[in-house]
Amino acid sequence: MLGLQCLVVDQLEGILAQNIEHLEVALQSLNQIPKRPPKTDFQRIRDWELDGHASKFRQSVFLSSVISPDVLSLFRKACTSNAGCLRIVPSGAGIQARVDCALTRSKQVFWRIPCDVLLSEPDDRFNFFNSNVFSRINNSDQAHTMLFVQSYLDFVRLRNHFKREKASFVALSEYSKPEDVSRGRARFFQGRRQVLIITERFFFFRRPVIKGVQ
Secondary structure: OOOOOEEEEOOHHHHHOOOHHHHHHHHHOOOOOOOOOOOOOHHHOOHHHHOOOHHHHOEEEEOOOOOOHHHHHHHHHHOOOOOOOOOOOOOOOOOOOOHHHOOOOOOOOOOOOOOOOHHHHHHHHHHHHHHHOHHHHOOHHHOOEEEEEOOHHHHHHHHHHHHHOOOOEEEEOOOOOHHHHHHHHHHHHOOOOOEEEEEHHHHHHHOOOOOOOO
16 A cells, blocks of 8 residues: 555545544554565655655645534645645535425524633533423423434433433434334334434434424
8 A cells, every 4th residue: 555646535424424533543553664565666656655755745635515623634644746736616506405404394492502622612511401402302391302413422421421310211222223213213213202402413314204303
């Protein structure tokens, strides 16, 4: 992999829904000097490759339909070409995604969560949820509520919090068994459980039809 000069990563949004750390580890292994002498003619290897500058002459192309902090971080770390970096974002292509273009007309509320330190951002979000949202959805008037959680770590934290508070809920993730998914969806649809907590990866991989969300 020392002489790799062109790298193309397509459909990066699919890797985001799985585990982008695997891709980061693979990119760190590119254009590295072998620890053991390879079975090749050293006269055919360029001097700048032996000096550890092969990654600076590699052309890297990342294609993704979404832009996230993880994608931008990976772009800055992996693209170290001497020719520079270029980010192209199409403007006006296709239908612009807007909040008011939802199929179901429903009230949408956005909250700004104060956060002074980036490292405390998960704790700030959880504390804000616990003090402003949990008391509302835990009432009997807020039945048939679904919580869509992006991170599995946040999912585990919410699930444990609902258990401690003895709330009526169902938690489904990408690691849930098929029989648990069917049982949980039925309980939520029939109203025997008030809240349904699912992860983004669960919806991405299984694409279930969730009934009973109000």
